[in-house]
Amino acid sequence: MRYAIISDIHANLAALEAVLNHMGPVDSIWCLGDIVGYGPDPNECVELVRQKAQVCIPGNHDWACCGKIDTVDFNPAAAAACRWTQRQLLAHNRDYLAALPLTHLEDEFTLAHGSPLDPIWEYIASIRSARENFAGFHTHYCFVGHTHVPIIFLEEPGSLPRIRVISPQQGQPFPLGESRLIINPGSVGQPRDGNPAASYMILDLAANVVEYYRVPYDIERTQAKMLTAGLPPQLIMRLTYGW
Ligand code: ZN
Secondary structure, three states, rough: OOEEEEEOOOOHHHHHHHHHHHHOOOOOEEEEEOOOOOOOOOHHHHHHHHHHEEEEEEOHHHHOOOOOOOOOOHHHHHHHHHHHHHHHHHHHHHHHHHOOOOOOEEOOEEEEOOOOOOOOOOOOOOOOHHHHOOOOOOOOOOOOOOOOOEEEEEOOOOOOOOOEEOOOOOOOOOOOOEEEEEOOOOOEEEOOOOOOEEEEEEEOOOEEEEEEEEEOOOOHHHHHHHHHHHHHHHHHHHHHHHO
């Protein structure tokens, strides 16, 4: 079975289409949330995810844009983009986002947007937060998004487990083995690791590996739509740099 793991699309249709084309046939697509927010195509992205993804969980931007949480903790640009998205979202797409289950369990995999302990808000961006969260799920593996940075945390077996941090490399499939893992596939629609190409992963259970991919897409197409929509300039600019 081949699964595509996508996250943090952020209403960037050009990036989502590029990733869907790149992955080819898969048995299932798992989406880790933040389908909307920041970008210019919220309805198109929700509709494409509904059509293509068998599993989807919500992110903080999805909940904010459908009114389930407020934006007091958002920076001003994110809050402005959220208000714009709220005006654009069609009722059936808003209802879809509002009804998504907070987490998802499938065999040896836990899926959460931020972290298993705090699925909407927590960033797993340090060894400390990874260590706390390894105790927060009971499957062998956990997929998260939210930081927009592709990364793998590995818990070495033992009574005093050590956490290793691994930067996934394109063209070097990462083996699934004895160690428990927290895996972040990076962001489709707003990468923040200095590489502007869309990021995603393939989970290949026949080969027992995770494969990591970066896919160039038409960034200027997305930026032109953001400009027309009047979205904040810094959100337009950051797509050029992947930051
Ligand atoms: Zn996000």
